[in-house]
Amino acid sequence: MLNYKHLYYFREVATLGSIARACDSLNLTPQTISGQLQLLEESLGVKLLRKQGRNLELTEAGQVARRYADEIFQLGSSMEQALRSHPSQQARLFRVGVVDVVPKTIAYKLLEPAMELTPQIHIVCTEGPLSDLLGELAMHRIELVIADRPLPNNMPIKGFSHRLGSSCISFFAHTSVKEQLQGEFPLCLNDAPLLIPSEGTSVRNELEQWFHQQKLTPKIIGEFDDSALMRAFGLAGSGIFVAPSVQETTFTQEPNMHCIGQASDVVEQFFAISVERRISHPAVLAITKHAQDWLQTKL
Numbered sequence: 001m002l003n004y005k006h007l008y009y010f011r012e013v014a015t016l017g018s019i020a021r022a023c024d025s026l027n028l029t030p031q032t033i034s035g036q037l038q039l040l041e042e043s044l045g046v047k048l049l050r051k052q053g054r055n056l057e058l059t060e061a062g063q064v065a066r067r068y069a070d071e072i073f074q075l076g077s078s079m080e081q082a083l084r085s086h087p088s089q090q091a092r093l094f095r096v097g098v099v100d101v102v103p104k105t106i107a108y109k110l111l112e113p114a115m116e117l118t119p120q121i122h123i124v125c126t127e128g129p130l131s132d133l134l135g136e137l138a139m140h141r142i143e144l145v146i147a148d149r150p151l152p153n154n155m156p157i158k159g160f161s162h163r164l165g166s167s168c169i170s171f172f173a174h175t176s177v178k179e180q181l182q183g184e185f186p187l188c189l190n191d192a193p194l195l196i197p198s199e200g201t202s203v204r205n206e207l208e209q210w211f212h213q214q215k216l217t218p219k220i221i222g223e224f225d226d227s228a229l230m231r232a233f234g235l236a237g238s239g240i241f242v243a244p245s246v247q248e249t250t251f252t253q254e255p256n257m258h259c260i261g262q263a264s265d266v267v268e269q270f271f272a273i274s275v276e277r278r279i280s281h282p283a284v285l286a287i288t289k290h291a292q293d294w295l296q297t298k299l
Helices: 004-016 019-026 030-044 060-084 104-115 130-138 202-214 227-235 245-252 282-298
Strands: 049-052 055-058 092-099 121-128 144-147 160-174 193-197 219-224 240-244 257-274
Touching: 004 019, 004 030, 004 049, 004 055, 004 060, 019 030, 019 130, 055 060, 092 104, 092 130, 092 282, 104 121, 104 144, 104 245, 104 282, 121 130, 121 282, 130 144, 130 257, 144 282, 160 202, 160 227, 160 245, 160 282, 193 202, 193 227, 202 257, 219 227, 227 240, 240 245, 245 257, 257 282
Parallel strands: 092 121, 092 144, 193 219, 193 240
Antiparallel strands: 049 055, 144 257, 160 240, 160 257
């Protein structure tokens, strides 16, 4: 019987043009993919790929196999979608990935409408880097990715970005930190201890531009991939931390926490990335509609 995992690896190599690029897409080693391709060719009794410079090209048999592979996996995706919407006594499964830099309280607020649907939705939530979650989305292991940026143009993934909304950025500090600040906002940020998202995040880039425009030089004492960990340090009084302004009420309800100012020019955006151009999944529809209304009222 045809090994469909081997066939899927072949399709990825054929689509991307090289084993190296397929390794990045599938998160596998070159040895693994090369070995699986060899087994596939041996089982079919034909050569599917040949070297062309540094890349690989399809043989005539490979072109035939590629067409069938596309149809097979498109049909498999259609079957999966049909079965997910098939009536059953069990709650419909909804698998969503949340990029690790998206604040947890915002992620909950965005996903909350899906939990309130009737019939009930069974939600499976995964957190991780954007690239990892997009790989899961491409393989239809999740239905949606909540991210702080749209689908990158250089990602070899067919997907669509749906803008949920945005929020400007506020600065928060514990009383012990606030009492040591000199001057009014934003000048009080000069030489002040600052906790900030890691390099490469969209909001980090905007913050650095804003600091430059305002001629501010805060003392960065911590960089974080995980927004929840950054806020934990901030709530403990380690330094000033940044968060979307929609969370101001949440943080200022904490004992001895203060919002010391807002950077209205720095905007953090939120996106839902799916394989659907036109959203039809009821959970995704609920999330996108609620998010656009909620974030709009908070700006």
